[in-house]
Amino acid sequence: MINNRLGxxxxxxxxxxxxxxxxxxxxxxxLKTEKTFRERHVDLFRYLDVLLEGGGELSSRLPTSWRDADxxxxxxxxxxxxxxxxxxxxxxxxx
Numbered sequence: 001m002i003n004n005r006l007g008x009x010x011x012x013x014x015x016x017x018x019x020x021x022x023x024x025x026x027x028x029x030x031l032k033t034e035k036t037f038r039e040r041h042v043d044l045f046r047y048l049d050v051l052l053e054g055g056g057e058l059s060s061r062l063p064t065s066w067r068d069a070d071x072x073x074x075x076x077x078x079x080x081x082x083x084x085x086x087x088x089x090x091x092x093x094x095x
Contacts, residue, residue: 008073009051016066017044 018025021041029037038045050061084095 006051010048011076012073013047013051013062014044017041017047020063020065 086095
């Protein structure tokens with residue numbers, strides 16, 4: 001799913017949002033629950049919802065500054081490092 005058309009669009013919107021709003025993020029954002037993160041970054045999830053609903057209106061709902069941005073869409077590779085035991089949440093990144 002991550003590398004299909006919709007997954008790539010969602011990933012691109014999320015990356016562009018983060019790049020253009022980097023000053024609104026803190027390291028604590030990555031430790032929040034999804035509910036709290038959604039409350040802090042309402043616009044991001046509005047954009048993602050438009051894509052999930054079919055995306056027809058996305059271009060008119062994105063910030064105008066995004067329309068001229070160069071965006072590179074690429075495949076991502078994910079894997080699980082099974083040699084790392086998942087003993088607690090601190091091991092997730094290494095796994």
